[in-house]
Amino acid sequence: MAEVKSGERAAAVLSEAAQCELLDLCEDQFAQLEKLQNEVILCEPDFGENPQEQSINRLIATEAELKQWLAVEPKLLAANSEVLLQAGKEEMLKLCSELEMVASCYEAKRDKLRETKELEQKWLEQKNQVLIAASDHAERLRMEKETLSELSVLQDTKAKIQKMKVYQERLMESLGDVLEKHVPLPQNEPSANRKKKNIELEISEDLISLNEILEVLMNKVLNTPHDPYVTIDNTFWPPYVEMLLRYGIAVRHQENNFKIRLETFF
Structure with missing residues (x-):
């Protein structure tokens, strides 16, 4: 019809x-x-x-x-x-x-596929760039590992140890300066002043400074960690010892009150 x-x-x-x-x-x-x-x-x-x-x-x-x-x-x-x-x-x-x-309809579909293709190509290029960068980094690490010898490792370790020693010396110098300024070694007063104050106690000349006491305690801990205690003798000024004990820097031996050690700070 x-x-x-x-x-x-x-x-x-x-x-x-x-x-x-x-x-x-x-x-x-x-x-x-x-x-x-x-x-x-x-x-x-x-x-x-x-x-x-x-x-x-x-x-x-x-x-x-x-x-x-x-x-x-x-x-x-x-x-x-x-x-x-x-x-x-x-x-x-x-x-x-x-x-x-x-x-x-097919032209519209073709344009859509072309747009999708362009996006996929951009994504692929980005992934290829990431892959190339990762490959270069892996190759560089492999070459560094191959060229790295025992001698270079030893030299690097020695350099690090030297840096630590220099840093330790600076710390000790700074600590000595602070202690010398704020906690000086006690001095004997003139005899005339002692008579006026009726003081019969005389400071011993063998006393060591607070800096030296701390150095002795630290060396004892580092050299003999199994026996870190130091025996208190006449070179340790009692007020210094009492100050270290009071502020938790040192502790007494549980059985011998004439032995102290550096407090564990870790």
Whole structure:
């Protein structure tokens, strides 16, 4: 029927003979349509029948009709070449429009795929750069490891030890300066002053400074960590010892009060 309508639209540009032939063909098609409609009305099933039987009959009729249409050979719309040419033009225009829509869809899909491809390429380039950088770093570490010898390790260790010794000496010098300034070694007062104050105690000249006491305690801990205690003799000024014990810098031996050691600070 679509072909017949297409032929009717094309009749305006056809010759008189072609228009007459096309009109006759349309009348034949409408007559056949009316015949088929009457047959369908006459073949309507009785509503009193079983619904299951109706379904079976419809299925049988549909299969028979399908076989009949498969057996029918297709016929031309019309024998006139002008009608066929015009119908062909209509179909070609319709097909071109559909193909244009399909091409437009595929172009949009192609643009989307191209954009995705560009993003994937950028991501791949970034990953390649990271891989190259990691490979260079690994190669550099491998070469450094191969060129690193026992001599270089020993020299590096000696340099670190020397730095620690210099740092320790600076610390000890700073500690000595602070102690010398704020905790000086006690001095004997003139005899005239002692008589005025009725002081009979005289400071021994063998006393060592607080800095030296701390150095003795630290050396004892480092040299003999299994026996870190130092015996208190007349060179240790009692106020210094008492100050170290009071502020938690040193501790007494549990069994011998004349032995002290440096407090463990770790």
